[in-house]
Amino acid sequence: MPEPIRVVITGAAGQIAYSLIYLIGNGDVFGKDQPLILSLLDIPPMMDVLNGVVMEIYDCALPLVREVIPTADPAVAFKDVEAAFLVGAMPRKQGMERKDLLSANVKIFKAQGEALDKFAKKTVQVLVVGNPANTNALICSKYAPSIPRENFSAMTRLDQNRAQSQIAVRLNVPVDKVKNVIIWGNHSSTQFPDARHAIVESGGTVSAESAIKDNTWLTTEFVKTVQTRGAAVIAARKMSSAMSAAKAAGDHMRDIWLGTPSGQHVSMGVISDGSYGAPKDVIFSFPVTIQNRKWTIVKDLPINDFARNMLDATGKELEEERQEALAVCEN
Numbered sequence: 001m002p003e004p005i006r007v008v009i010t011g012a013a014g015q016i017a018y019s020l021i022y023l024i025g026n027g028d029v030f031g032k033d034q035p036l037i038l039s040l041l042d043i044p045p046m047m048d049v050l051n052g053v054v055m056e057i058y059d060c061a062l063p064l065v066r067e068v069i070p071t072a073d074p075a076v077a078f079k080d081v082e083a084a085f086l087v088g089a090m091p092r093k094q095g096m097e098r099k100d101l102l103s104a105n106v107k108i109f110k111a112q113g114e115a116l117d118k119f120a121k122k123t124v125q126v127l128v129v130g131n132p133a134n135t136n137a138l139i140c141s142k143y144a145p146s147i148p149r150e151n152f153s154a155m156t157r158l159d160q161n162r163a164q165s166q167i168a169v170r171l172n173v174p175v176d177k178v179k180n181v182i183i184w185g186n187h188s189s190t191q192f193p194d195a196r197h198a199i200v201e202s203g204g205t206v207s208a209e210s211a212i213k214d215n216t217w218l219t220t221e222f223v224k225t226v227q228t229r230g231a232a233v234i235a236a237r238k239m240s241s242a243m244s245a246a247k248a249a250g251d252h253m254r255d256i257w258l259g260t261p262s263g264q265h266v267s268m269g270v271i272s273d274g275s276y277g278a279p280k281d282v283i284f285s286f287p288v289t290i291q292n293r294k295w296t297i298v299k300d301l302p303i304n305d306f307a308r309n310m311l312d313a314t315g316k317e318l319e320e321e322r323q324e325a326l327a328v329c330e331n
């Protein structure tokens with residue numbers, strides 16, 4: 001068996017972490033033969049709750065979990081970590097947009113960037129889940145200059161999973177038969193869920209477009225449903241998505257750690273090089289393939305006028321968020 005790796009989960013007493021810790025501890029993310037040291041960070045008032053979570057981790061009797069470190073001290077939490085799930089942040093309430101969280105949450109990601117820079121391994125892979133995820137990831141990376149920018153990513157996998165699932169339900173096929181749906185841009189209501197390059201494996205491989213045969217649905221209801229799914233869950237549950245968010249975080253990190261399957265790409269927010277006319281130096285969700293823990297943006301997919309407008313709108317929002325976030329950090 002390999003040596004244990006240190007994995008930090010922030011917001012460890014919160015609702016996403018409650019599902020995510022089990023997925024990680026069970027070997028669903030880093031592999032079934034990878035022992036783990038779980039470092040769990042939350043804020044001081046949550047330490048009693050966190051201790052309850054620790055009791056439950058032990059009570060799960062997970063053979064891969066070799067040590068659990070609950071703490072409110074970032075210096076302890078981030079020490080020598082090789083993978084970081086940055087979940088801890090304020091979630092939005094009904095009626096808010098994710099960017100309304102910016103001024104409260106961006107400071108957390110500035111401080112955690114600084115702590116990662118000081119204490120984590122330089123090879124650490126950092127997944128930002130806390131909203132607004134793309135801009136928080138940008139800020140976190142900016143304040144961790146000794147760690148490559150490519151090691152920071154923001155989660156749009158929940159949007160991808162939602163999009164895949166909408167198509168699977170529409171076609172009445174298992175969800176794993178739908179591949180290569182793309183989420184472009186921001187994890188917000190401007191994101192562009194794009195099925196034009198998706199395929200469906202059902203008695204042979206066909207494009208999702210030709211299987212669905214309803215371009216109006218794909219450019220209206222499908223897009224809207226995925227864009228507003230987070231808000232719909234909040235309206236129904238009075239709390240934001242947690243089980244599905246934990247599953248998506250596990251999927252995202254597993255693909256970074258173990259690579260994407262041949263012929264498939266996944267979507268994640270990564271530092272933009274301007275591909276597809278996206279603004280540079282924002283964390284923009286692109287289709288990527290991953291090998292040896294390095295992502296590569298899938299190139300040369302055709303972009304029609306509809307897609308162009310969608311990409312431009314979400315890119316503009318990310319530029320605005322970046323400006324606001326930098327102003328918050330400098331004050």
Ligand SMILES: NC(=O)C1=CN([C@@H]2O[C@H](COP(=O)(O)OP(=O)(O)OC[C@H]3O[C@@H](n4cnc5c(N)ncnc54)[C@H](O)[C@@H]3O)[C@@H](O)[C@H]2O)C=CC1
Pocket residue numbers: 010011012013014015016017041042043046087088089090091092108128129130131132133155156157158159187240241242245
């Ligand atoms: N990118 C995505 O697709 C998704 C993102 N989210 C976001 O994830 C975040 C967490 O959501 P939940 O777990 O539901 O929230 P929650 O409120 O249940 O848990 C958040 C936890 O973070 C802790 N926390 C706050 N500040 C912290 C800090 N500085 N350091 C460490 N921990 C800190 C809180 O004490 C709390 O225990 C929210 O911002 C939410 O909007 C949620 C779902 C999907």
Ligand SMILES: O=C(O)CCC(=O)C(=O)O
Pocket residue numbers: 091092097098131158229230231233240241
């Ligand atoms: O919608 C939110 O703000 C919280 C959860 C989330 O990001 C989502 O469900 O997509």
